[in-house]
Amino acid sequence: MNNRYATALNCIDGRTQIPVTAWIIDHFGVDFVDLITEPGMDRVLSHGSWHEIDRIRRNAIVSIDAHNSHVIAVVGHYDCAANPVSDSQHFNDILKSVQTVKSWCLPVEVIGLFVDSHWRVHVISC
Template structure:
């Protein structure tokens, strides 16, 4: 696998830890970063159909053109748009996995970037 995709917050503090974690754990060369402010809140609450469609459109490019076989869905500590606690964000990440697995037949991993900017694996969905 050369490419992976990540639905991640726009917060710059989360970018490098997520990219490094995916490269290390999935042996990929490039990560297509699909960023929004608080994307796990947007997707899990189905709160902004325009943003959800934008995320899907960018995922389509990553999966159908770049050949990505992995989507990481990321929540993080101290999110300005989604200031929920870790447990709530973990639930949102799991809800997002259940939603996104209906969009694409690829592996999906849920990640949480903690207060030390370290990545924790929350959940994983392996496609058929």
Template structure:
């Protein structure tokens, strides 16, 4: 499904906003990137807290149903103040988060991305 929108589940860290948005726009040819941010979002999604997941679903539903987003991205990044774990743990959390989102939204593509110490995006 072709769309002008994607939805980005991102940490609130300002250093990683533009690298993630620009990479998505350049590689997935969307004009707009809806942003849902939460400190340490890769860790938070993995916790599967019912209140958080319900809030996330409400926001994602707007992006998917109103804006037509057909791809979602889950981000983890180097030097996260809210999720002070090593890269290996981040990558595990990103992969688990992608699986959780895929179970909620079977009709969209869900992709994990890692933003490294040079603020470069790596697709998981």
């Protein structure tokens, strides 16, 4: 049996892992979600150095090549220690991060998600 995968570019904050993974499984019908984590992922992808962003890109390629991941979700969240900005700034960072990931021209769908103060997942960009 071939398992179906997606990839989440998420913060290291453990509070976000379960809601994001469950949301992706539910909405994309995948079996597993590869997690690539970085403190303040939406900050890194929107304002980080070329070196930081390229490391994340290379990790995403591993997920695509090894597991045939067909979706990449870029995630920001409420109360982020590494990106302590307003929700509206997170939305902007997520939108810019989605554009960054799309610029890699990978054969995947790219979406942007935000996890709110009640740990609910919201689509910011699809």
